[in-house]
Amino acid sequence: MRMQWDAFLTSVQERGEYPSRREADRATRVVLALLGAHLVGNERAELAAGLPETCALVLLNPLTAAEPLSPERFVRATAAWIEGATEETAKWDIGAVLSVVADTADEDLMRRVLLQLPPGYDLLFGRPGMTEREPDEQPYQDRAEQPERFAASE
Secondary structure, three states, X not given: OOOOHHHHHHHHHHHXXXXXXXXXHHHHHHHHHHHHOOOOHHHHHHHXXXXXXXXXXXXXXXXXXXXXXXXXXXXXXXXXXXXXXXXXXXXXXXXXXXXXXXXXOOHHHHHHHHXXXXXXXXXXXXXXXXXXXXXXXXXXXXXXXXXXXXXXXX
């Protein structure tokens, strides 16, 4: 079942301890836009399906990243997109948003999402240890052999 926008934003506002819904909204849109540029395929669509329509539209924006950002670069990019943010406040924003996103997904979907991203995103989602791979699973680095999946949108 799709989470409602009001409930999603309330959760982000509470977790981020934002004084206003406007700040929670801003953090949500920035973090989801960056995340959406790094996810592809069914996982991106399935994750979007559990989010409020507003969030899903941001996540499904047709922009794609040329290469996956490390968690550290994701934090820096978030800080750059939010006026007045520092890397420390960006970590706070990311944690508030992505932990709510993770709550909307089941464990299998979260695991598949995290397998698309470089190591360390499990911490950003508030799900440490979820990225331990089985021996037959293909690590995210092998995606470089499939550049068409991460080419910038034309």
